Amino acid sequence: MENKELFSLNKKSFKNDFLPIYKQFGINPNKVFQTSFTLPFHLPFNGGTSVTMFVEDKIAFTATFNTLSSKNGYRAGVVSTEELVFENYKTIVELSLVFEQDAYDKKCMEDGEDLISNLFDICLERLNLFIRSYRIMTKDKLTHQVNLKMLEAIPLFRIVDTETWIEQMGACITHTNVQYEKKPLTNLDSDKVFHYANVIGNNLNPFILSQELILDAQRNYVEGFYKEAIINIQTSFEVFLRTLLTELYKAENKTSEEADEIYDAKGFIGVLKSQFHERLGGQWKIKDEDCKIGRWYSKCYKIRNSIIHGGLVPDYIQTEEAINATDEVVLEIFQLLKTKESTYPNISSFISVANM
Template sequence: MLHEIVNKSQWLLSLKFVAYPPVIAMWPRYSVPRSQRRHWTAETAVVAYFIPLPEPLDVPHLYEVPITEVLDPRDESPSVFLEKRQGVESVFRMKVRFHQSEHTVSSPAVTAVMDALGGKDNVNAPFLDRPRSITVAEVSGPMALADEDGLTMGFDSALEVLRTFQRSHHMVTTRPLSLVVRKSLPPVLPVMISGGEIFAKPEMSLFLVNQDEQHASRVRGPELPWEKLRGLTLAFNDYSPNLFSAFSDMRREGRLAYARGENLSAIILAGAAAEALLVEIMLLMMWEEDLDCTSVAKILDTKDTVTKKVTSQFAGRLGGQWNTRQPGPIRDWRVNLADLRNSAVHAGHFPDDRMIQGAFESLEALERYIGDRLVANMRKYSATTKIFLGDDGLARRGQILKFQEMVRQDNLYPPPAPGQYFRRWKQEVARIRAGRHVGCEENLELILVSYPNGLHRWFVQDSTNGLAAEVPPPVLNENLALTVSKLMSQVPSKPVSALIHGHRVTAGAVLRWQCIGELNPAHPYRRWEVCLIPPPARSAESSES
């Protein structure tokens, strides 16, 4: 099967990528010399991996997804730089094409049973041969290094991309999927490599994946309708890594554990998934309220259980019934999930299938109830409602048109990349909780921020810890000073930052460290836009008057 797919893709590999001309991309926020930028050109060597997935995906045969990422100026991988969308710069890294293959296999277990009965060949047992579906992902992209290490790095990146897509698939369909890992793959897989010359014929090689072959396949479900495919693509591109990845991962693993008969693991994971969902929704609402990160850190640091946090933080914000003793989805969550999980963890109680089914039903009811309460408060929590429910969830409740009209009238549009903003906000809360209040000198980078009113400010930043501090203008070498002076002569329409390479940065005197998002416009993290433009200094004449 793989051999057939590889043969069909040989001529495509020589055409899909060499057709892209060299791209000249503008990089206004970062002072990186053009010669140092890595572009994916027609001469770049291209590799295509053919990776069979553990379970089939519900996507059409030859369905393609381009892999785009928000621009990280420190990533020097070959890329195609895309045009800005709503102020966000993106790059095109790879492409995934899904091949669907049907085949027939015999059940080894049933065959063994028949052998135990005497190996009766004349037994009419059509159930021994069953159709199976296998989805093969063809992941194509440029090689950062044209050697064996580059091949391994590219394969690991391809697996990470596929795992992200599988998570998105689960979020859209709720169908449990095993994340693809090296251990689940055959020991050897074919790869197609183009030497980097235009119209060069690709060559097939064998890539050693692992030493142990483990393969599983299941019947592929009905192909997703186009609206579901659209939702899958949006979930993959807009929220990768997904906002609710902790909840989604534990729910997925819990369902897989139940499918394998591991009920103890299933209830623990289902209970943890519910807690992760509640905590994430609580944080999203606090982010939308623009609640101070220090206050949020104090709330999270309290010793209250999730149950107490739910009753204290949700009822006042969303209204409705949040009493864990009154009949309803909140009580069902406590009894069928929280209490059952605690019994499993602390007392080793092993739930039966009926209990597991009730637990997942209660988890689904909790999701629906949270969605219903958000819709009832969507004017107050428009971004949270949109992120959690999406257009499909709003449409199922008959609220999509009302929501869209409300957003237009009240100008409640979310930020251009809400998932990215929220993750940065959570990182700031985590930094405060961890007590990291001073930047690490080995992580420091020098940045220049230019403002529309003609001002310029110098800062050092520690991106790892999310901190920045203002510093006096540095003494630069002649060439770098000339480049910076040209940069400062351009007045931007909004605050922009430039990362200055080639200058040794030291912390120096005691600095006033702040959240990086409060100083660097390239690191927005708040739900609502904040003005970062400093006021101009008052002149002596205005001071005297």
Template structure:
């Protein structure tokens, strides 16, 4: 089987037009032909800057029969797109290392248009492949005033309690990376979120017991594994041994923590979508499990939230928001009937 399609890059590569690069792997052969196209630069709704030259790569992929026999066309094309992105990113890594082309960045599925034309073998009619089906659905969603107010509250949380905010930031980043099929980065973000969550959990336990700032600093230096297996486990009288526990901690250890360590410490460079989504499920399960332990022990309120007042604020800005809003209204920057949002974290 031969599958061909074009990849329009948002930057230019230093290749002469028409040059080809051919690579062979156990699972497929790749042929890349480099040319240029004109990319328009938008300044505002009415003005378009003169077009700039960018690179378009005409890709031909020839996967081995073992990977395509009795497999649905949609799955074949999806695997081809994902593998091609990985292949191109290795090329971009090499160019940055060898030629110091720092304007070149790795691409994701988000850099592709909504649809791409893919030709299979010698068919004259292209297969219209949808690269981002979620974008079609999300374009119909409108953010209400209530949701915008919640976003403002989260922005304030980042200023006041960054250690709490970062748990959600890395978790949301991981899910976004899964959507863009950046599986390695998703694994790292998930584990980063969980490690901050565990540290926050340990601090919450200590603060509830009256710990002072110096005790919290000492606790922060305790090895991550020891925090879970000894300190949190003893607090709730549960067994949280990474490899033998019959709780969700064992799944998290096998499906997220070990894979993350293989990436960071052993140089693993390939993660399948199946493994990445299994890691997400393991993360959700273990975090919910620990949250249930906290709530059952009255560390959380009835809605499952922590009382943020127990944590020290990162800063006291002293900003009088009502005065700021009134000044902006007087200067005509915002409407006088604009509703004031009071950013408070509860």
């Protein structure tokens, strides 16, 4: 019994359906790298739609789109015994990179053990061009650019020789963002959670918002939304410092309006440079990357500005560095506050609870 083909670009279809297109680009492929993903949204191209793009000399990229429909059942909590069933639509996309032999050999030599990872990156970079074009042309707000963290955790791939159609199959772990069963909370921990909801509801801890923004940034990073992660982690730090200055002023019998005035007069960076060292000590030289505030300035603040003002699209390394640098400087500020606990007791209690 003949095995069913996993890919639409295959031994039977290659010669008549795909090879003539590649020859239009002056490419006579000998090697094909292929993978397939289910996108987290639906692109309504007709099933089997294929599009090919020139990559560089002797290399081309082909994407083939198909629709996956499934029935999702929903229950109204535990009060309904019957499911409400809705059709759910997503797009399966097949990604193929085709090479002439010498171009493939050169790629293998240049990339070494990073070859497969780099081939995935090229495929997603080209796929995102089509997604961006679709978004702009259709104004579909439910779609977005994708990266490996947003897709299947263990994608399959194959490398095929188009002369013999001998294939090398493989799989790789691209992320560990999968659902898992969490350890149940103890009754005591559950009671703490329920009690703290009253603290939040009554605005008894002014540092809650900055903590939520940190969690938002961490979730954005895990899900692959790097731009949003950096914006959120930087916003969390700005909110944290503004809240901190307000609470420091209150402890000194000053008003929150006075804190607002100093922010209006000096701006965020001016306040950072002038208001905290005299109260907490520590290093606050933003241009010195040997200290934590300097690393935050370089790895987070400047990157966020490049996103907002220059349209930078950050990668996962830049995002990880931004989050880590901010975590480190916040932890250092916590440690400085502990040394001033007798002067600012309320602030220390707020922060210790918010960071349990």
